[in-house]
Amino acid sequence: MNKTREIRVRELKKDIPKIAKSMCDTMLVDLEKARRPVLEAVKCSLDNSFYNAKVGYLTPGEKKVKTELNVSSVQKMARTIFVLEILLNNLSASVVNNKREIYYIAKGLIRSSMHLKPLDFDDQNESDSIIDFICDMLEVYREEMNCFANDRGGQTYSKQLVVTEHLSDGTSAVVDLGQMGTTPFQPKNRPQSFKLKGKGKIEFCLVIESEGTANTLVANGMHTRHPCIIIGAQGVPSNGVRGWCKSIQDQLKVPMYFYGDLDAYTLQNIFRTLKAGSAASLIRNSDFSAPDVRFLGVLPEDVKQYDLHCYNVNEKDPVEMRSLKKAKDTLENDPFFQDKKNKKLADILRWLIKEKKRCEQQAVFSVDPKDPLILEKVIIEKIKKGIFI
Amino acid sequence: MSKITSSSTAEYFAKNLQQVGFSSPTKAVLTTLKEAVDNALDACEEANILPELTVSIQKLGNGSSRNTDLIEIIVEDNGPGIELEDLPKVFGEYLASSKFGRGRCSRGQQGIGISAATTWAQLTNATGVKVISKTKSMRKAVTATVDVDIKGNRGLLKNKETIEWDRPHGIRVDFRIDGRIQLNGDGGLLTYLEGTTLVNPHLTLHYKLLDENMVHVERVSDSVPEIPPSTLPHPHTMKLGEFMTHAALFGKITLENFIKKGFSRVTDQTIKAMVAKGLPRNNLNRSLAQISEEEFKKIFQVIQETELVNPSTKSVLTVGEEGLAKSIHRLGEVDFFSVVTRKPTICDHKPVVVEAAIARFLTRGDPDTPVQLLRFANRVPLQFDKGACAITRAVESVNWRAYGLMQPKDSLPQGPFVFAVSVTSPFIKFKNASKETIDGGEDLIEEIRRTLMQAGQKLSRHIRAEDKAADLERKLQHIEKFGPILVEGLARIVGATKSREERAEEGLKKLLGREASDAEKAMSDAEVKLKSMQDKEKRKFGSEVFEGKIFEKKSEGIGDVESNENEA
Numbered sequence: 037m038n039k040t041r042e043i044r045v046r047e048l049k050k051d052i053p054k055i056a057k058s059m060c061d062t063m064l065v066d067l068e069k070a071r072r073p074v075l076e077a078v079k080c081s082l083d084n085s086f087y088n089a090k091v092g093y094l095t096p097g098e099k100k101v102k103t104e105l106n107v108s109s110v111q112k113m114a115r116t117i118f119v120l121e122i123l124l125n126n127l128s129a130s131v132v133n134n135k136r137e138i139y140y141i142a143k144g145l146i147r148s149s150m151h152l153k154p155l156d157f158d159d160q161n162e163s164d165s166i167i168d169f170i171c172d173m174l175e176v177y178r179e180e181m182n183c184f185a186n187d188r189g190g191q192t193y194s195k196q197l198v199v200t201e202h203l204s205d206g207t208s209a210v211v212d213l214g215q216m217g218t219t220p221f222q223p224k225n226r227p228q229s230f231k232l233k234g235k236g237k238i239e240f241c242l243v244i245e246s247e248g249t250a251n252t253l254v255a256n257g258m259h260t261r262h263p264c265i266i267i268g269a270q271g272v273p274s275n276g277v278r279g280w281c282k283s284i285q286d287q288l289k290v291p292m293y294f295y296g297d298l299d300a301y302t303l304q305n306i307f308r309t310l311k312a313g314s315a316a317s318l319i320r321n322s323d324f325s326a327p328d329v330r331f332l333g334v335l336p337e338d339v340k341q342y343d344l345h346c347y348n349v350n351e352k353d354p355v356e357m358r359s360l361k362k363a364k365d366t367l368e369n370d371p372f373f374q375d376k377k378n379k380k381l382a383d384i385l386r387w388l389i390k391e392k393k394r395c396e397q398q399a400v401f402s403v404d405p406k407d408p409l410i411l412e413k414v415i416i417e418k419i420k421k422g423i424f425i
Numbered sequence: 426m427s428k429i430t431s432s433s434t435a436e437y438f439a440k441n442l443q444q445v446g447f448s449s450p451t452k453a454v455l456t457t458l459k460e461a462v463d464n465a466l467d468a469c470e471e472a473n474i475l476p477e478l479t480v481s482i483q484k485l486g487n488g489s490s491r492n493t494d495l496i497e498i499i500v501e502d503n504g505p506g507i508e509l510e511d512l513p514k515v516f517g518e519y520l521a522s523s524k525f526g527r528g529r530c531s532r533g534q535q536g537i538g539i540s541a542a543t544t545w546a547q548l549t550n551a552t553g554v555k556v557i558s559k560t561k562s563m564r565k566a567v568t569a570t571v572d573v574d575i576k577g578n579r580g581l582l583k584n585k586e587t588i589e590w591d592r593p594h595g596i597r598v599d600f601r602i603d604g605r606i607q608l609n610g611d612g613g614l615l616t617y618l619e620g621t622t623l624v625n626p627h628l629t630l631h632y633k634l635l636d637e638n639m640v641h642v643e644r645v646s647d648s649v650p651e652i653p654p655s656t657l658p659h660p661h662t663m664k665l666g667e668f669m670t671h672a673a674l675f676g677k678i679t680l681e682n683f684i685k686k687g688f689s690r691v692t693d694q695t696i697k698a699m700v701a702k703g704l705p706r707n708n709l710n711r712s713l714a715q716i717s718e719e720e721f722k723k724i725f726q727v728i729q730e731t732e733l734v735n736p737s738t739k740s741v742l743t744v745g746e747e748g749l750a751k752s753i754h755r756l757g758e759v760d761f762f763s764v765v766t767r768k769p770t771i772c773d774h775k776p777v778v779v780e781a782a783i784a785r786f787l788t789r790g791d792p793d794t795p796v797q798l799l800r801f802a803n804r805v806p807l808q809f810d811k812g813a814c815a816i817t818r819a820v821e822s823v824n825w826r827a828y829g830l831m832q833p834k835d836s837l838p839q840g841p842f843v844f845a846v847s848v849t850s851p852f853i854k855f856k857n858a859s860k861e862t863i864d865g866g867e868d869l870i871e872e873i874r875r876t877l878m879q880a881g882q883k884l885s886r887h888i889r890a891e892d893k894a895a896d897l898e899r900k901l902q903h904i905e906k907f908g909p910i911l912v913e914g915l916a917r918i919v920g921a922t923k924s925r926e927e928r929a930e931e932g933l934k935k936l937l938g939r940e941a942s943d944a945e946k947a948m949s950d951a952e953v954k955l956k957s958m959q960d961k962e963k964r965k966f967g968s969e970v971f972e973g974k975i976f977e978k979k980s981e982g983i984g985d986v987e988s989n990e991n992e993a
């Protein structure tokens with residue numbers, strides 16, 4: 037493959053191959069001197085997460101996980117260096133792979149060389165965690181190591197949005213979403229590198245938890261009546277969705293709203309990840325979160341206002357009870373919900389814990405069963421009246 | 426009090442045989458074998474004879490009821506034999522036992538066992554038990570068939586003959602019953618025989634089951650266990666019903682005499698204390714026969730409330746650590762073992778002693794299945810209703826992982842182990858008449874736990890030494906396998922010279938070698954500890970016993986082809 041212009045997620049000041057090489061050199065020198073090499077990576081967990089409302093996303097603290105060479109860790113170290121070599125080769129050849137493919141590439145190499153046999157991975161989880169460790173150690177994004185996940189979600193509809201993508205062969209592709217009818221545009225790989233433009237004014241961007249519901253709004257013509265962007269998140273936002281929302285926020289500067297279920301899972305796992313990233317991705321949150329996104333609903337006050345049907349949390353269902361328990365932990369430990377800027381979001385968690393109720397995003401359809409546009413109307417009304425958090 | 430007549434006793438048992446171990450065809454065979462063997466062992470012990478038993482169990486054809494076979498069970502012993510006039514009593518009459526309520530650690534306790542087997546034979550095969558008996562004083566042996574006269578609770582002697590029998594004394598019983606044969610597993614015949622072998626080091630046993638070869642198990646101890654003198658029951662060990670049954674044995678004596686003579690630890694002093702607690706003084710001189718059930722209840726309550734000295738522990742009997750250590754080698758090739766005999770103690774007001782033998786075998790069990798748990802009460806294997814037994818509960822409550830065994834939560838540990846736990850007590854409490862599970866109070870369970878933990882500690886020395894050896898092996902392998910790959914990978918990424926690579930490999934070996942030598946040290950420490958324990962036990966049991974050497978040879982016969990069956 038020709039070496040061509042690199043497409044980047046961010047303006048990275050780091051030269052990854054150089055950093056990797058120097059790290060390996062340090063390890064080798066240590067070994068030559070019979071010292072124990074130590075690998076250090078950012079500790080990616082809630083207890084090392086910090087939140088500053090001005091920054092807007094979770095950032096890492098000082099804590100590191102150290103892996104010192106010893107009899108027990110020698111396996112992990114050998115595997116790390118082995119996978120690192122595969123990734124560096126991909127970088128220098130400008131080819132990409134996803135995690136599953138890397139798993140098979142590793143297995144293939146091991147099979148072809150008898151003495152590597154001890155490294156063999158029993159399943160993909162094992163190679164995945166080595167890849168994550170390498171990224172945390174070098175403090176780079178997986179995407180920057182040319183390793184992509186098969187990102188789901190992010191189906192996007194708009195009459196105004198035009199996306200320009202510069203391709204690695206030097207050409208570029210221009211996609212006018214207004215020409216796509218009901219077919220969604222779906223960002224992949226490095227949405228942060230897209231150039232976005234609006235044909236005319238775009239009033240807002242709406243991220244819907246359920247991709248099915250996003251599609252209903254579009255099929256019923258919401259985007260033809262209102263100049264907007266509609267995105268289906270499809271559950272917990274993938275890296276692709278997170279990077280995509282970040283680009284829309286930064287480049288188009290339109291208000292962004294999230295609409296999903298009123299329950300602890302949506303709030304903690306889906307909305308928080310979209311807005312401020314996650315503890316597992318501390319080193320990536322800056323480019324994989326959209327801090328300006330607002331929580332449009334479903335809000336507890338909507339339940340009252342529109343008399344929405346709720347489910348009681350089933351106290352016998354261990355999954356539902358665990359999620360409530362997790363909500364309590366979150367209030368105690370999650371710096372995002374503890375920040376006073378997000379007090380209203382924390383209040384929703386408290387409401388959920390107290391009421392032991394949950395309300396689904398589709399419940400609005402029972403407000404006026406004869407009106408197919410009822411959800412669109414409620415959403416527009418809430419945006420107009422400023423009923424969001 | 427309502428009087429139980431002997432005839433109604435027999436009728437009662439004939440109708441309720443399922444309660445005394447005849448609840449299924451397989452259980453019927455096991456129970457019959459067990460009653461005969463237990464009796465033989467008891468009789469030998471009483472007569473101070475080293476027991477030599479021969480057992481044969483064969484299928485003769487179809488049984489009379491559906492899904493059963495006609496099974497022949499023969500048990501022959503070299504015990505004292507039974508006088509002719511006693512034969513109908515022993516085999517055909519209920520509650521005629523010499524041991525009933527005597528407070529001894531004998532296997533038999535109730536006087537039901539063997540007559541129930543005769544009844545079962547009669548009910549299913551229309552004839553009772555065929556017996557040969559010879560006592561020292563008989564010139565020739567007698568043979569006869571004993572039937573049960575259920576209506577009259579009597580044994581009936583038929584086909585009496587005198588015959589030549591080339592034994593100085595002994596009994597041979599021959600039962601033919603409807604049943605089914607199960608050899609292995611908790612309720613198996615082989616399990617019973619192995620268990621009996623284990624807790625009777627002084628037993629020589631020959632057995633032939635179905636078409637299998639004759640198996641010979643030689644005794645590993647030449648001393649007959651001395652049965653301690655019997656002890657009277659302690660009032661606090663009884664329930665009201667038992668108290669009243671006990672009273673019935675004493676006939677017309679006064680209440681005061683009954684309390685004094687019928688129990689241990691009751692003195693004039695304690696009688697006074699009972700009166701102080703509210704026992705009506707005028708009752709003391711009344712005959713038991715005049716006292717109503719209602720009054721008995723009150724008397725019983727007062728006695729329970731009165732403080733008494735605990736019963737003496739002199740009446741309990743043990744197999745002993747040495748006996749267990751020797752005997753366990755008779756079950757198979759032992760990898761290592763640990764035995765513990767506790768001192769006699771009082772649990773729930775009863776004297777008891779708990780013993781445990783744990784062994785890992787090379788030839789039986791496997792790593793992923795629960796250990797084989799053998800339970801014993803007064804040296805009788807308990808083979809049913811495992812879950813409800815105090816012994817099982819105690820085993821499950823110990824944290825075996827602390828001793829290096831695998832154990833799913835609240836379950837038996839796993840591995841190729843036999844866990845044998847024996848509880849001996851003159852007043853053992855069973856949950857039911859078929860004597861299958863020990864009904865244990867908290868005291869007893871705690872005592873069993875302690876025994877097991879002590880055995881577990883000894884065991885862990887072996888397991889720890891093994892684990893350390895495995896750890897060292899794993900570490901050495903890790904260093905050998907991953908070290909070179911790591912260095913190679915680094916050198917390739919950096920583009921290092923061959924000499925750098927070699928230097929790094931040297932360095933890595935040095936680094937990890939240090940850890941390997943630490944592991945080596947840990948292993949040798951564990952081995953030293955194990956050795957010192959082994960030396961101590963060798964001194965205790967003798968080194969051959971400890972290593973199982975002398976028994977390997979003798980137990981060779983197990984499962985081997987019988988070479989010369991007619992040899993004396």
Ligand SMILES: Nc1ncnc2c1ncn2[C@@H]1O[C@H](COP(=O)(O)OP(=O)(O)OP(=O)(O)O)[C@@H](O)[C@H]1O
Nearest residue numbers: 464468515522523524533534535536537538539596
């Ligand atoms: N093989 C034997 N040799 C000598 N005496 C025996 C033999 N079998 C039984 N006896 C005598 O017969 C008595 C009755 O035996 P039986 O099995 O009915 O009662 P047990 O053993 O005392 O109690 P259990 O009902 O608990 O077995 C014994 O107590 C013993 O004195």
Ligand SMILES: [Mg+2]
Nearest residue numbers: 464533538539
């Ligand atoms: Mg008996």
